[in-house]
Amino acid sequence: MRYIYNQSTDPTFNLAAEEWLLTESGDEIFMLWRNRPAVIVGRNQNTLAEIDEAFTRERGIPVVRRLSGGGAVFHDLGNINFTFINNGNPSEGLDFERFTVPIQKALRSMGVECVFSGRNDLLIDGKKFSGNAQHFHGGRILHHGTLLFSSDMTDLTGALRVDPEKYRDKAVKSVRSRVTNIASHLPVAMEVTDFIRALMDFVSGGASPDDMALSDDETAVIKTLADRRYRTWDWNFGSSPAYNFSRRTRTEGGLLDVNLYVKKGRILKARLFGDYFGVRDVDALEERLLGCRHERSELEARLADVPLDEYLHDVTLPVLLDCLF
Numbered sequence: 001m002r003y004i005y006n007q008s009t010d011p012t013f014n015l016a017a018e019e020w021l022l023t024e025s026g027d028e029i030f031m032l033w034r035n036r037p038a039v040i041v042g043r044n045q046n047t048l049a050e051i052d053e054a055f056t057r058e059r060g061i062p063v064v065r066r067l068s069g070g071g072a073v074f075h076d077l078g079n080i081n082f083t084f085i086n087n088g089n090p091s092e093g094l095d096f097e098r099f100t101v102p103i104q105k106a107l108r109s110m111g112v113e114c115v116f117s118g119r120n121d122l123l124i125d126g127k128k129f130s131g132n133a134q135h136f137h138g139g140r141i142l143h144h145g146t147l148l149f150s151s152d153m154t155d156l157t158g159a160l161r162v163d164p165e166k167y168r169d170k171a172v173k174s175v176r177s178r179v180t181n182i183a184s185h186l187p188v189a190m191e192v193t194d195f196i197r198a199l200m201d202f203v204s205g206g207a208s209p210d211d212m213a214l215s216d217d218e219t220a221v222i223k224t225l226a227d228r229r230y231r232t233w234d235w236n237f238g239s240s241p242a243y244n245f246s247r248r249t250r251t252e253g254g255l256l257d258v259n260l261y262v263k264k265g266r267i268l269k270a271r272l273f274g275d276y277f278g279v280r281d282v283d284a285l286e287e288r289l290l291g292c293r294h295e296r297s298e299l300e301a302r303l304a305d306v307p308l309d310e311y312l313h314d315v316t317l318p319v320l321l322d323c324l325f
Helices: 011-024 053-058 097-109 153-159 192-204 216-230 233-238 283-289 296-303 317-323
Strands: 002-006 029-033 038-041 063-065 073-075 079-087 115-117 121-124 127-137 140-148 167-169 243-251 254-263 266-274
Touching (some): 002 011, 011 029, 011 063, 011 140, 073 079, 097 115, 097 121, 097 127, 097 140, 097 192, 216 233, 243 317, 283 296
Parallel strands (some): 038 063
Antiparallel strands (some): 038 073, 079 140, 115 121, 121 127, 167 243
């Protein structure tokens, strides 16, 4: 078993590191890592349906798709991620609990009682602090999980808050649970970095921390993979299943009822209903949206030279953009 403490906090690099270690390394691996604030969505999810688009945009919180299934999660520096990569066959089926046993034992050694619950969660006093997911590739299994240690619960709930009526699709939906931080249950206070060291020491059996970094060569190829996949709109948003989006908004110009059909992240159908006024037929404005990414900056550029007031009187471009998300 190779033990890695990946000290990068770039979510795109860290998810690329998992993929590269899974597909290109033959080692069995245990890795600990953290992300600066980010939303990480499951492989089979509609990204925009899982996030509060305005909250994440205004705070500069990146949204990145991972390889594994399951629901969307919020990461920050108060959350520790653990990854096991073992040789395994999909025919053996999903087994989340066995990979959490070392984590449970480590926490108990620190005085924190926890249990595995449901399909893929770890709980303390009935509250979730860890969610787990898996991905198989070429006779190898990647199991990873979150460990809420001292996460900002305000950001966690804000980033993942979304109106379920806006999006209609067949994508996997996240299930919200009551959550807690490990730090609140420790008998002796501990900083997050001390907890990481204690957890790694327990799981590795006291392996030397001097041998736990990714090599320079590994770092270089992982950065290339991050650029090619995890830093692209096509992967993070365009890979979402097809969906219908609808939103009714009361604007200065009247009620605006937006209905979009989006496939591979691009708007294929658009209808703008409502009791607004305009001197031009709105069909031309609807056509202007077709083929555009369902992404705010691209829509803003597409509509920048449109005499919007002639289609939607008293509806400004910023207001219309808000109505499209």
